[in-house]
Amino acid sequence: MQISHLGIHDSVDAVFPPEQLREALFSIDPNVEVVGDDPDELAGCDAVVTFAHRDGLLDSGLEWVHSIQAGYDRFPLAEFEDAGIILTNSTGIHGTSVGESALGMMLSLSRRLHAFSCQQTDREWNRPDWDEPFTLQHEPLCVVGLGTLGQGIAKRADAIGMHVTGVRRSAESMPHVRKVYANDDLHQAISEARFVALATPLTDATVGLMGTAEFEAMREDAYFINVARGKCADEKALISALEDGEIAGAALDVFEEEPLPEDSSLWGMDDVVVTPHAAAAEIDYYNHIAELVRENVQHIDADEELTNRVV
Numbered sequence: 001m002q003i004s005h006l007g008i009h010d011s012v013d014a015v016f017p018p019e020q021l022r023e024a025l026f027s028i029d030p031n032v033e034v035v036g037d038d039p040d041e042l043a044g045c046d047a048v049v050t051f052a053h054r055d056g057l058l059d060s061g062l063e064w065v066h067s068i069q070a071g072y073d074r075f076p077l078a079e080f081e082d083a084g085i086i087l088t089n090s091t092g093i094h095g096t097s098v099g100e101s102a103l104g105m106m107l108s109l110s111r112r113l114h115a116f117s118c119q120q121t122d123r124e125w126n127r128p129d130w131d132e133p134f135t136l137q138h139e140p141l142c143v144v145g146l147g148t149l150g151q152g153i154a155k156r157a158d159a160i161g162m163h164v165t166g167v168r169r170s171a172e173s174m175p176h177v178r179k180v181y182a183n184d185d186l187h188q189a190i191s192e193a194r195f196v197a198l199a200t201p202l203t204d205a206t207v208g209l210m211g212t213a214e215f216e217a218m219r220e221d222a223y224f225i226n227v228a229r230g231k232c233a234d235e236k237a238l239i240s241a242l243e244d245g246e247i248a249g250a251a252l253d254v255f256e257e258e259p260l261p262e263d264s265s266l267w268g269m270d271d272v273v274v275t276p277h278a279a280a281a282e283i284d285y286y287n288h289i290a291e292l293v294r295e296n297v298q299h300i301d302a303d304e305e306l307t308n309r310v311v
């Protein structure tokens with residue numbers, strides 16, 4: 001395989017200006033151009049870096065598509081396989097950004113920052129009830145899914161003195177996590193936690209991983225954090241759990257439908273923090289992508305296996 005023309009699909013604009021990435025890739029060998037959905041533009045490329053999937057990516061003679069997302073649930077993997085197109089993703093770059101976002105969400109809920117922010121809009125000076133604020137130190141956090149995101153969250157939570165446990169398929173131990181549970185022990189793991197943070201990919205095994213039974217298994221003073229994918233949690237069950245006081249609150253970056261519909265009751269709940277799928281957003285996002293792309297162009301030149309290959 002040889003990459004002489006690399007396209008940057010303009011859908012990356014959802015995360016950073018395409019030109020930023022083009023400039024960051026200026027020094028690599030292939031010609032780098034920003035492209036849209038025009039079949040002629042795509043046909044002129046050997047490889048494309050994209051945010052969104054487009055059917056046009058499958059029938060333009062491309063050798064390689066790189067997604068700037070870690071999650072590949074919105075890409076038709078079988079069709080890439082059939083078309084003989086390599087698909088790579090961007091796992092590995094979001095540990096710091098999502099780790100800090102999740103920590104911020106937990107701090108917001110424990111220190112009541114979300115409530116003060118709402119009050120400020122109305123110029124209101126109301127101190128919280130004496131027993132509302134709490135500190136995160138010594139509070140148990142269970143991180144479900146211990147990959148890049150999960151480890152990023154665990155490391156930061158451990159640093160401020162939280163008691164971190166986690167859930168992964170293998171139950172193999174890892175730094176910053178006091179106890180790792182296997183999937184089968186999910187209920188036991190989450191039942192002890194003040195915060196449950198979901199950081200798994202969306203797969204057949206994780207659709208609705210957090211449902212009615214799981215929210216029931218959580219403590220009534222516990223908070224649910226979702227930075228994975230909306231469909232990893234059953235949103236109806238989550239709303240019921242919040243309404244019925246099965247759990248105390250939530251911080252949600254991802255939803256079954258995005259943007260979150262205007263009529264969703266999640267918008268108006270006191271102890272629910274809604275963020276617009278922005279937990280990974282950061283000014284250096286394009287630089288992390290440039291690094292991954294550069295690395296893989298080198299692998300292609302050396303006839304080596306690509307990093308983060310999905311298909």
Ligand code: NDP
Nearest residue numbers: 070071091145146147148149168169200201227228279280
């Ligand atoms: P990784 O592949 O690094 O980590 C995923 C981890 O999930 C793996 O380590 C795996 O651990 C674990 N896992 C997989 N299946 C299960 C399961 N059934 N039960 C428990 N654990 C499981 O991916 P990332 O951390 O980079 O990203 C994870 C997901 O987060 C992405 O797929 C994407 O959907 C989402 N994401 C969201 C972002 C946002 O902006 N909100 C930003 C980036 C990613 P093991 O193999 O040990 O089981």
Ligand code: 7N6
Nearest residue numbers: 015068069070071280281
């Ligand atoms: C871009 C978010 C992913 O899977 O959902 C994220 O990488 C992308 C800000």
